[in-house]
Amino acid sequence: MTSTEPAITPELVASHGLKPDEYERVLKLIGREPSFTELGIFSAMWNEHCSYKSSKLWLKTLPVTGPKVIQGPGENAGVVDIGDGDAVVFKMESHNHPSFIEPYQGAATGVGGILRDVFTMGARPVAALNALRFGDPEHPRTRHLVSGVVSGVGGYGNSFGVPTVGGLVGFHTRYDGNILVNAMAVGLAKADAIFYAKATGVGLPVVYLGSKTGRDGIHGATMASAEFDEGSEEKRPTVQVGDPFAEKLLLEACLELMASGAVVAIQDMGAAGLTCSAVEMGAKGDLGIRLDLENVPTREEGMTAYEMMLSESQERMLMVLHPEKEAVARAIFVKWGLDFAVVGHTTDDLRFKVYLNGELKADLPIKELGDEAPEYDRPWVETPKAQAVAAANVQTQADSREALLTLIGSAELSSRRWVWEQYDHIILGETVQKPGGDSAVIRVDGGPKGLALTADVTPRYCEADPFEGGKQAVAEAWRNLTAVGATPLAVTDNLNFGNPEKPEIMGQLVGCIKGIGEACRALDFPVVSGNVSLYNETQGRAILPTPTIGAVGVLADVAKSATIAFKREGEAIILIGDTKGWLGRSCWLWLVAGREEGAPPPVDLASEKRNGDFVRSMIAAGVTTAVHDVSDGGLLVAVAEMALAGRIGARLDPPHSGTAHGWFFGEDQARYVVSVPESQAGTVVDAASDAGIIALRIGVTGGERLIPGDEAPILLSELREAHEGWFPRYMAGPAVDAA
Amino acid sequence: MKSAVILFPGSNRERDVANALRRAGGAVEIVWHGESELPTGTDLVVLPGGFSYGDYLRCGAIAARSPVMDAVRAHAERGGKVLGICNGFQILVESGLLPGILTRNRDLRFICREQHLKVERADTAFTKGYAAGQVIEVCVAHGEGNYFADPETVARLEGDGRVAFRYCDADGSVGGLSNRNGSINDIAGIYSENLNVLGMMPHPENLVDAAVGGTDGAALFSGLAKAA
Numbered sequence: 006m007t008s009t010e011p012a013i014t015p016e017l018v019a020s021h022g023l024k025p026d027e028y029e030r031v032l033k034l035i036g037r038e039p040s041f042t043e044l045g046i047f048s049a050m051w052n053e054h055c056s057y058k059s060s061k062l063w064l065k066t067l068p069v070t071g072p073k074v075i076q077g078p079g080e081n082a083g084v085v086d087i088g089d090g091d092a093v094v095f096k097m098e099s100h101n102h103p104s105f106i107e108p109y110q111g112a113a114t115g116v117g118g119i120l121r122d123v124f125t126m127g128a129r130p131v132a133a134l135n136a137l138r139f140g141d142p143e144h145p146r147t148r149h150l151v152s153g154v155v156s157g158v159g160g161y162g163n164s165f166g167v168p169t170v171g172g173l174v175g176f177h178t179r180y181d182g183n184i185l186v187n188a189m190a191v192g193l194a195k196a197d198a199i200f201y202a203k204a205t206g207v208g209l210p211v212v213y214l215g216s217k218t219g220r221d222g223i224h225g226a227t228m229a230s231a232e233f234d235e236g237s238e239e240k241r242p243t244v245q246v247g248d249p250f251a252e253k254l255l256l257e258a259c260l261e262l263m264a265s266g267a268v269v270a271i272q273d274m275g276a277a278g279l280t281c282s283a284v285e286m287g288a289k290g291d292l293g294i295r296l297d298l299e300n301v302p303t304r305e306e307g308m309t310a311y312e313m314m315l316s317e318s319q320e321r322m323l324m325v326l327h328p329e330k331e332a333v334a335r336a337i338f339v340k341w342g343l344d345f346a347v348v349g350h351t352t353d354d355l356r357f358k359v360y361l362n363g364e365l366k367a368d369l370p371i372k373e374l375g376d377e378a379p380e381y382d383r384p385w386v387e388t389p390k391a392q393a394v395a396a397a398n399v400q401t402q403a404d405s406r407e408a409l410l411t412l413i414g415s416a417e418l419s420s421r422r423w424v425w426e427q428y429d430h431i432i433l434g435e436t437v438q439k440p441g442g443d444s445a446v447i448r449v450d451g452g453p454k455g456l457a458l459t460a461d462v463t464p465r466y467c468e469a470d471p472f473e474g475g476k477q478a479v480a481e482a483w484r485n486l487t488a489v490g491a492t493p494l495a496v497t498d499n500l501n502f503g504n505p506e507k508p509e510i511m512g513q514l515v516g517c518i519k520g521i522g523e524a525c526r527a528l529d530f531p532v533v534s535g536n537v538s539l540y541n542e543t544q545g546r547a548i549l550p551t552p553t554i555g556a557v558g559v560l561a562d563v564a565k566s567a568t569i570a571f572k573r574e575g576e577a578i579i580l581i582g583d584t585k586g587w588l589g590r591s592c593w594l595w596l597v598a599g600r601e602e603g604a605p606p607p608v609d610l611a612s613e614k615r616n617g618d619f620v621r622s623m624i625a626a627g628v629t630t631a632v633h634d635v636s637d638g639g640l641l642v643a644v645a646e647m648a649l650a651g652r653i654g655a656r657l658d659p660p661h662s663g664t665a666h667g668w669f670f671g672e673d674q675a676r677y678v679v680s681v682p683e684s685q686a687g688t689v690v691d692a693a694s695d696a697g698i699i700a701l702r703i704g705v706t707g708g709e710r711l712i713p714g715d716e717a718p719i720l721l722s723e724l725r726e727a728h729e730g731w732f733p734r735y736m737a738g739p740a741v742d743a744a
Numbered sequence: 745m746k747s748a749v750i751l752f753p754g755s756n757r758e759r760d761v762a763n764a765l766r767r768a769g770g771a772v773e774i775v776w777h778g779e780s781e782l783p784t785g786t787d788l789v790v791l792p793g794g795f796s797y798g799d800y801l802r803c804g805a806i807a808a809r810s811p812v813m814d815a816v817r818a819h820a821e822r823g824g825k826v827l828g829i830c831n832g833f834q835i836l837v838e839s840g841l842l843p844g845i846l847t848r849n850r851d852l853r854f855i856c857r858e859q860h861l862k863v864e865r866a867d868t869a870f871t872k873g874y875a876a877g878q879v880i881e882v883c884v885a886h887g888e889g890n891y892f893a894d895p896e897t898v899a900r901l902e903g904d905g906r907v908a909f910r911y912c913d914a915d916g917s918v919g920g921l922s923n924r925n926g927s928i929n930d931i932a933g934i935y936s937e938n939l940n941v942l943g944m945m946p947h948p949e950n951l952v953d954a955a956v957g958g959t960d961g962a963a964l965f966s967g968l969a970k971a972a
Contacts, residue, residue, distance in 0.1 A: 159854050163885070164795040166756025250754050250798025340776075342753060429856045429885040431950045431957065432793075434760045452955060564955055 010041035010311070021048035022231060027379050034373055042310045042359060042366040046374070048224075049277035049315055050284065053539050056378040059505040060537045063518045071531040073494060075196060081122040081273060082192075083533025084199055085495045087559045091449060092196040093456060094128035097136075097189035097499040097555040099538035103244040104186040105233070108153025112186050113161040113247035114319055119190040120165060121273040124256050125322065127200040127263050128192025131433060132447050133162050135172040135188045136460045136499070136553045140181030142416045142735055147176070150184055152736065157247075158188070159427040164249035165256070168436050169428035170445035172460050176416045179464075182233060182543025187499040189460060189555040193449060200263055202282075204270040204290035204325040204351055211283065211294060211349040212331075214258070214338060215274075215321040216251045219304035222278070222317025232504055233543040251320040251343070258341040259322060265337065267330030274321040280314045282323040283349070284357055287371045293352035294371060298361040302344040310359055310366035325351060385511035391469045394589040394603035396667030401598050405641060405669050405713040408597045412638045412670070413645055414727030415596050416735070423732035437563045441650070443488040443634055444558070446566045455563035457491030459556050463637070464549035465590050466605035471513045475520020475552055476608040480674060482556035483528050484634040487617040488677060489566045490624035491558030496525065498535040498554055503547025505539050513550040514539075521552060527610035530556070567624045567632040571651030574707035576630060577686035578655060580640065581693060581700045582616050582676030586667020592638045593670035605672075612675040619698050620677050628685050635676040641669040641713055643678050644704075645724055648711050654721055657704035659714030669713055680706055745770040745969045747788040750816070752777045752807045752835075757793035757949065761829065764949040765790070768965035777810040788825045788968060789816050791832030793885070793947060803846065803888050804834030813839050825869055825968070826941040830886055833933070833943035842934055842943045843901070844893030850926030854887040857924075858957070859946050861909040861932050862916055868939045869971040870908065873963025879916040880960035882946045884924070889945040891927035891934075901934055908933035908942055 011017060018028045021044055031039055031047050039047065053059060069077035075092055076084035082096035100115025120130050135158055140147045151174075162169045167190070222245035262268060270290065272282040279301070287294040298313050308316075326334055331347070338345035352358075357374060359367040403411065412418050425440040437455060438446035444457040461481040467474030479496065486493045498521060503510040525532055541548040560566055588594050589603025623629050631651065635643045641657075648655050660668035681689050686702055693700030710718040747765050749758050751774050762772045765788075773783050782789065796807035807813075813835075820826050820841055828836040836842040849855055860881050863874040874880065893901070901907055909932040911923040919930040925945070933944030948961030 156853070163854055163856075163887070164754070164756075164798060166794060248798065250795060250800065253756065253795075254753055426857050427854045429854070431856065431883050431885060431947070432757060432760065434763060434950050434953065434956055437956055448956065 013038055013044060018044065022052050023048055027051060030379060034377055035369060040367060042314060043369060045311045045315050046280050046367055046369065049280045050374050051378045055277050055281055057537055058379045059381050059383050059539060060500065060514060061380050062382055063515055066518065067522045067532045068526050069532055071529065074531055074533055075199065077533045078535060080201060081125045083495065083497060084126065085533060085557065086196055090196055092194050092199065093191060093557055094123050094126045094194055095189065095191040095497055095555065095557055096122050096534035097187055097497040097553060098122065098536040099499055099501060100186045100188065101183060101501065101538050101541055104154055105184050107244040108150050109157040110244055110246050112154040112157030114245045115186050115188045116158055116161040117247045117249065117252050117319055118275050119188045120167065120252065121275065123190040123192035124259055125200065125271050125273040126194065127198055128194035129260060130167045130190050130192045131435065132191040132445065132458055133167050133169045133189065134458055134460045134555060137174045138180045138185035138551060139176050140184065141178035142176050144181045148736065148738065154186055155424050155427055161247055161249045163429040165253050166432055168430045168432050170430050170436055170447060171440050171458055174421050174424055177464065177549060179549045182546060183541040183548050185501050185548065185551055187553045189497065191456065191458060191557065200268060200271050202270055202272040202285050202289050204286040204292050206269060207292065207351055207353045209269060209325050209351045210328055210331060210347045211351065212324045212326050213301055213344065213346045213348045214324060215255045215343055216248060216318060217302040217304040217344055218313055218316045219318045220308065220312055220316060221245045223312060223315045232540050245317050245319050247319050254341045254343055255320050255322065258338050258343055261337050262334055265330065265333050267326050267334045269325040269327060271322060271324045274323060276317065278315065278317050284371055284374050286323065286325060287351065287357060288375050293354040293356045294349060295352050295358045296349035296360065298359060300346050300348045302346050310361040314359065383505050383511045384508045385515045386508045387512050388471050388516060391602065391604040394594065396586045396588050396664045396671065399588060399594065399598050403597050404716050405665055406717040406719050408593060408666065408670060409641050409645060409719060410723065410727050411597050412592055412642055413724060414731050416731060417592060417596060418638050418642060419731035420729045421732065422729060423736060437566060438489060438568060442569050443485040444491065446489055446560065446563055448563050453562040453564060455560040455566065457486045457489045457558040457560060459485040460553055461485060462551055462553045464551045465595065465601065467517055467550040467552065469590050469605050471516025471550055472520040473605050473607055475517035476524040476610065477605065477674060478552055478554045479521050479524035479528065479530060480608050480610065480613045481636055482554040483530055483613065484617060486556055486558035487621050488632045488634045490621060491560045493528065493530055493556060493558045495531050495533045496554050496556045498532055498552060500537045501541055501548060501551040501553065502539050503542040510547055517550055517552040524610055528614060565625065565627065567629055569633040569647050569650050570631055571647050571653040571680055571706045572630040574653055575683060576680045576706045577683050577702055578644065578704040578706060579679050579681060579686065579689055579700055580676065580703045581620060581679065581698060582612065583673060583699045584662065584668060584671060584676065585673050586663040586671040587673045588667060588671055591670060591672040593666060606674050608674045615696065616675045616677065616698055619693060619696055620679065623679065623689065628689060629679045629681055631680040633678050635678060636672065639670040639672050645711055647678065648721060649725055649728060653706050654708035654710045655704050655706050656712040657714055661701055745787050746785050747772045747790055748775045748782050748786045749790045749792055750775050750777055750812055752796035752810060754796045754798055755792050755794035757830065761790055761792045761949040764952045764961065764965045767952055768962065768969040770969050775812065777807065777812050779812050780815060782815045782819055786819065788827060789819055791828040791835050793830035793832060796831055796835065804831060804838040807835045808839035817841065820941050823938060823940055827870065828943040829947060829949065830945055833945055834888065836941065836943040841941050842936060843897045844891055846888050847890045847892055848888050849890050855924050856885040857883065859884045860912050860914050860922060861946060862912040862918055863909060864907050865905055868935065869968060870942045870964055871967060872971060873967030879912060881958055882948050882951045882961050883957065884946045886945055889925040889927065891931045893928065898928060902929065906935040907931055908935050909944055
């Protein structure tokens, strides 16, 4: 594109992702035909990714407040009070579309973007997590994507210097054409030193900081708001390139600048870059913004206003500064070798005016750009309820031994060591519980206080019943925090779905949000930040509905946190919670019986709360020696993981009720397995009974085998081989790169 | 003991090592790489872990040419102690203070995990807190820790007792699967000729606290503190 801007045609409008009625809305709003630059700005502000136009109506129904919430959704990240003047700042965000097209850079810039969201608020990032979903392991492209995404996540986080302490990896053929990369960052700040995007004061300098602007990532957010088709490979140029080194410098420079008192408002340049950040700072502060683009540091010559406004080059920040501190601010950035340029100023006319070499390129009403974005009440249909699956009606040849070895050595449940060993999870020296447990635990500034962190969702449940699946994602996150002894605080949600213009997909989104809302209300677990990723479809085939829940809890003393590892031989194993042998949508039904069907386990939130509070109190009292929540794979998988982690076997009772496969592999919710010294077993069971909780003594730790009732025993060494073997074997397999 | 921890753009374990030194009773000053002099009275210079200059070009290559490195070299020539950990080790070999090179890990992946090391000798300023032959558990976190040198250099290092640590398993068996990055002779760390410069890939500074993984790294720092 040269200096002459192209004429606005219906085709040009359509290629900007604006529907005819949306373009009508533009014409009505500004009373004339937009310039090319203005059309670009509208496409950036009004796409699904930035405007939440399909989901906003439903997101409003989520509980977002609470006594400890300092900042809920709407800023770069959520902020929650953790006592002693400290605050935790966190958010999860997707980078799905770019990661499919270019896995290393897509994943790396996903991590970079979410880290920036956290330190923009004035917090130093202290932990990262991620939730990754790939296609069928046998799909020719999967191995290449796993390899690229994992090294991209590690490459960025390791260099930046934040420990990647947890997350999840899943495989399912429904992600063959659309993988998910959801990255979460967690930071710490002082509760009275949080920075916001809202600008105040007229005539103040708008300052550009960080890396230079190039032509990369133009229309990235628009790409992320459409389905993939056969030509999606050609979208590689819209994927940005990450520079973790620049981001590390930007972090240090920003924190130093914030401490200097120079910052009025700050906004990172993420999706839709300069456009979104400038509009947001002005609109939130009821101010206009004037930009003079010739002052923007650029990597390339001859960039147009359109390109500069839509570039998604990484590692950039926009700030409004106190004018008298400009020299101090500039010196800090020069020291760190970063660009610092005054690119505009705040005005009182509520207009967003963009000039290039004195020529006016855009003149738009700043508040309406965001406020008047389309908002849809899209038609939706409820997902039909599936029938429950009775354990007695599904039989296989596999005994418990064979089923356990299958499950624990499967793509779904095998050890993720191959993945997390590529992430630096110990840097900063505060990692108390590394990946592999229920939640990661990190200390806050040397302790004793700590944070528990987890990311969870069970997409196969959400597919069968979005409402119960949404509830379950929240309940499992809450349970995982509880299982290390933490008090759950708040969540961030990353809602990944297909095309919302299809009523059945919209029904999944609505159902999941309703379920998340219900669970968050019941468990006092507000949603403080989040992100929505729609159009995860390729040639009409959507992903499984995947509302990933990232959750944070607080521990008064990390020394008291519980782990999943059995500690001593001869201890009692107690199962807490009710076991009905629910096999619908279980891993056993899917991976052992080969059937993906049935209703998922219902989530009784009152039981979740009661059982969880009980377990947490036992951990606090120092009664338990090991604690694990029961989730994917059921009871026997949970006990096997505890045995493997502790290198101590277990002898379990035969089923106390129902069939062996229902008892050992059912995925009933609100359950935990704990080990306690023999002398305490009776007391624990009695205390549970007094609280109206089912607690059964189901076995004893010891030996080098896991013995499921009267069935054949399994050597821990066999279990370990199966559990640890799958991932390295798979990744060492034939590398087939889909060209 | 007074330590100067050099901060290069892209260093990211400077706080970790400063914390380990302070726990051992040392005084620590963080020194910006653009300085041309070390603080007066510096006993120990530490080049911390990280990705100085993003590891662009070659790991440690650009940092090795930082202004402060002339002062570090002069400090080492005077017999002053220098400790380079991970990226710091890479900087030491790039700046010529230690021989050899560090290349990409054998399996071409970044590795972060617990790692046992065998302490080769306990009579240097860095290892007096250990016993010769002792097996300690620390951790590694690197993508380019595969130590290599030509045969004459390796023979000289071995002959002069300049291998500081070797990768081993929990029982002290050196090499095999416990050498995950492919380093020649299972070398995890080496000394300079005068034993006053130590470069090592593993991170003792992340194992100084029982609540966070273990304390096997602490003796390196307490030994240094006592030596000064």
